[in-house]
Amino acid sequence: MRRTHSTMSISRILMVSYGIVISLFVVSIAVALFAVHQNAAMTDSFYQRPYQVSKGAVALRSTVEEMSTHIEQLIDADSVSDQEQAIAAINRLSDERTKEFDVISAYFAANQDLLDRFADANESLIAYRNDVVAAIEKGDRERAATIFEENYLPQKDITVELASSIVDVAESVARDFVGSAKAVEVVTSVVIGLLGVAAIVIVVLMWRRITQAIAKPIREIDQATRRVATGDLTASIDYDAHNELGSLAASVNDTVASLRMAVRQLDETAEQVARSSSQMSDGSQAVAQGSAEQAIAIEELATNVQNITQVVEENTENVMTANASTSDVLGAVEHSSDQISLTVQTIEDVRQSAQSISQLANSIEDISFQTNILALNASVEAARAGDAGRGFAIVAEEIRRLASQVSEASRAADELAGRAIESVENGGAMIGATSRNMEEAVAATEGIKEMMTAIAQASQQQMEAITQIQESMDSLSEVVQENSAASEESAVIGEELAGHADELKRLIGRFKTEKAADTEIGR
Secondary structure (H helix, E strand, C coil), rough: CHHHHCCCCCHHHHHHHHHHHHHHHHHHHHHHHHHHHHHHHHHHHHHHHHHHHHHHHHHHHHHHHHHHHHHHHHHHHCCCHHHHHHHHHHHHHHHHHHHHHHHHHHCCCCCCCHHHHHHHHHHHHHHHHHHHHHHHHHHHHHHHHHHHHHHHHHHHHHHHHHHHHHHHHHHHHHHHHHHHHHHHHHHHHHHHHHHHHHHHHHHHHHHHHHHHHHHHHHHHHHHHHHHHCCCCCCCCCCCCCCCCCHHHHHHHHCCCCCCCHHHHHHHHHHHHHHHHHHHHHHHHHHHHEEEEHHHHHHHHHHHHHHHHHHHHHHHHHHHHHHHHHHHHHHHHHHHHHHHHHHHHHHHHHHHHHHHHHHHHHHHHHHHHHHHHHHHHHHHHHHHHHHHHHHHHHHHHHHHHHHHHHHHHHHHHHHHHHHHHHHHHHHHHCHHHHHHHHHHHHHHHHHHHHHHHHHHHHHHHHHHHHHHHHHHHHHHHHHHHHHHHHHHHHHHHHHHHHHHHHHHHHHCCCCCECCCCCCCCCCC
């Protein structure tokens, strides 16, 4: 679409408009100054020519009249002094008349024939005046009076009449000057008026053009921005011009395009947030469910640990009982030297006790094996728990070490019990060697007592380790419960985030980013 002044900048349009107006204003001032100068020149010419001529002619006419009076006084003078005064006055007036005539001669150019006749009349009048003065100086009063009456006065009338004619011509010229001045004034007024009208017309035309070049695109920009304010991001400005408003329109179109792209990206981001929040909610629920299952498993493990604790306690009691029995056996052996008759029964008791010890050692070996397995499982669970299970892993390792020691001690006890049984069986065949073997039995019994003491101590340590395991299991249970609660909170947050994402999509849906038919401005 072609637009007026589309290739001119707004500042250039205004500059051209102001230049035209200023030019017209300067021309008007020039015309006015020319008119003033012309009027001044005409006024000066009027003063130098018609006015001076009229003034000189009037003055010369008065001078002629006054000179006629002094000539009459000269003719009528009775004394020499009166004559001298009259002659002096006549000479003075003659000088004035000469100056006045020079002025008339210099500036009167309207009627050269009239000026020549006036000059001839003036010369004749001067000649007659000189004749009268000469006659008076010779004393011929009658001849002076005759010249005055017959020649001077008629010539004076002619001269005065010619002076009046010059005054009339000068006044006519003056009237012409006034008419010319008025004509110049009228022409100047008309020219200035025409220039003013032209300036007004040009200003109105330029105003309309500037309005079309500025107001219309501004209205389009305003309509586009209003549509953008209501959420319609498909609005665009159909105004292509190489000026400031064209740049503004292009900037608005670029801004709307950037907003449209941003809204689309924001819509895609909201969609991704909605999907991520949904996945987060599902994952949090799965984690919460896994944490609940893990809590149940830990509770079952705690129950098993409690059962193991009970078994270890029973084992410890049995070990303490065995230790006490070993002490009794040892006392009996020490006091059996004088009770040989009871040796067989005592040996049988010892054999049975040894068998019990062997069975107890086997039981301890089983408990040690189970404890080792439990410690291994606890290590695995501690590794899964990460940093929270690091202390629990150390405790599990210590339990496994103690279980290994208990296993070794139980094997040693089993071996000792086997040897004791063998010794008892040999003792049954070797009743006669009881005295010799009594010391060995006492020593063996003391070794058994020490081993039983060690087993009791190991069982006590195992009890303490199991107690620590129980405490660690309680701590792990609390951690699992906290993880479960945190997972549930994450699930709730995920659901809330999904709700916010839906709300964000709803708000984004208020913006219109896809162009429909005939939505652009100016189409």
